[in-house]
Amino acid sequence: MARRLVRAALAVWALNELAEDGVLVATELVSNAVRHARRASVRVVVERTAQGTVRIAVADLSCTQPVACLPGLNEDEGRGLLLVAALATRWGSDERRWGKIVWAELEARR
Structure with missing residues (x-):
């Protein structure tokens, strides 16, 4: 569902060049969010914050903030936020009293 939401929003905004990275x-x-917040339910928001900029955000009920780490060569997990950081113009998280929102911004080439 999140992938379809991202693809649909980017198509409506004529930002198809961001589709693969956005997905x-x-x-x-x-x-x-699902793995670390241990909840099956999360909220996904895709918003256009400027002409060629999109913010993809995921809210969950965990108050634990995400931390990008460098996994060992033989580890199968732990590279997700490094990938997000490589694809996004910027990323971060915002604390809420009920949990957090982790977001990433993507910008179209001009």
């Missing part, structure tokens, strides 16, 4: 970012953010 990958959404997948990683949702996966992290």
